[in-house]
Amino acid sequence: MALEHFFRRRRPQSQAGADLPELWTKCPACKETVYNKDLDANSWVCPRCGHHLRLDAQQRVGVLLDPGSFEQLSGRVFPADPLQFVDTESYPERLQRAQAKTGRPEAILTGRGRIEGVPVIAAVMDFAFSGGSMGSVVGEEIARAAEAAAEQGLPLVLVAASGGARMQESALSLMQMAKTTVALEGLHEKGLPYISLLSDPTTGGVTASFATIADVIIAEPGALIGFAGPRVIQQTIRQNLPEGFQRSEFLLEHGMLDDVVDRREQRAYLARLLRLLTRAPQAEVTG
Numbered sequence: 615m616a617l618e619h620f621f622r623r624r625r626p627q628s629q630a631g632a633d634l635p636e637l638w639t640k641c642p643a644c645k646e647t648v649y650n651k652d653l654d655a656n657s658w659v660c661p662r663c664g665h666h667l668r669l670d671a672q673q674r675v676g677v678l679l680d681p682g683s684f685e686q687l688s689g690r691v692f693p694a695d696p697l698q699f700v701d702t703e704s705y706p707e708r709l710q711r712a713q714a715k716t717g718r719p720e721a722i723l724t725g726r727g728r729i730e731g732v733p734v735i736a737a738v739m740d741f742a743f744s745g746g747s748m749g750s751v752v753g754e755e756i757a758r759a760a761e762a763a764a765e766q767g768l769p770l771v772l773v774a775a776s777g778g779a780r781m782q783e784s785a786l787s788l789m790q791m792a793k794t795t796v797a798l799e800g801l802h803e804k805g806l807p808y809i810s811l812l813s814d815p816t817t818g819g820v821t822a823s824f825a826t827i828a829d830v831i832i833a834e835p836g837a838l839i840g841f842a843g844p845r846v847i848q849q850t851i852r853q854n855l856p857e858g859f860q861r862s863e864f865l866l867e868h869g870m871l872d873d874v875v876d877r878r879e880q881r882a883y884l885a886r887l888l889r890l891l892t893r894a895p896q897a898e899v900t901g
Contacts, residue, residue, distance in 0.1 A: 730885030746776035753790025778818015791823035
């Protein structure tokens with residue numbers, strides 16, 4: 615009896631306050647397990663198969679903008695619950711959980727920064743916040759970013775990542791399609807470029823409004839881009855969809871995009887494009 619007690623397997627005891635970070639990530643495409651530091655050094659692109667993993671807004675800023683150049687503009691507008699929406703839980707409870715998860719009040723991060731020395735206004739959507747859904751605050755922040763770009767004479771670079779309009783705000787979320795479109799028209803009137811980068815996924819009302827009315831529309835490899843889902847479309851038209859339908863390469867082939875750009879090349883690509891569109895000089899490279 616004593617020996618049985620001695621050799622009995624004991625459950626590991628968790629230490630109070632211990633916080634063990636995730637060190638490895640399994641690629642959802644090739645299933646390869648990759649060390650997170652290697653992924654981070656590779657802009658969160660799988661080194662084995664080239665799959666582009668999803669980024670949160672802060673990671674995206676780090677990939678696209680020059681180090682230390684980002685000055686945040688968003689974060690002073692907070693979502694409300696005018697419809698007092700409740701499904702399996704109340705809308706405020708969902709918002710609190712998303713805010714705790716991402717550390718920001720909404721699914722958008724905007725600010726002023728530089729891309730290889732070229733000053734820009736950047737707006738980055740965060741799919742980690744309630745699927746990047748577009749509510750009233752997202753629309754307001756994008757409109758403010760467009761207005762700031764117009765006032766300061768700067769180009770606007772927007773990164774879309776969204777499941778579409780936010781159902782908990784009903785028609786109020788759909789109104790943001792018109793609101794953002796009107797705000798972006800101010801850039802066109804001043805001859806300022808607006809560049810849209812579509813990441814995985816970009817769907818619903820976001821695709822049907824501000825994400826696809828840019829002067830230049832580029833996308834990441836393999837990104838899902840569309841309005842309705844493939845299953846809904848297939849059931850509606852009663853036809854089988856072609857392979858790769860709604861992926862960025864398919865859309866490029868059919869003229870819906872201007873280019874598909876690997877994430878590791880996006881900063882340099884955007885810098886060249888911005889210098890061409892704004893006639894900005896080549897930034898000096900310092901050692």
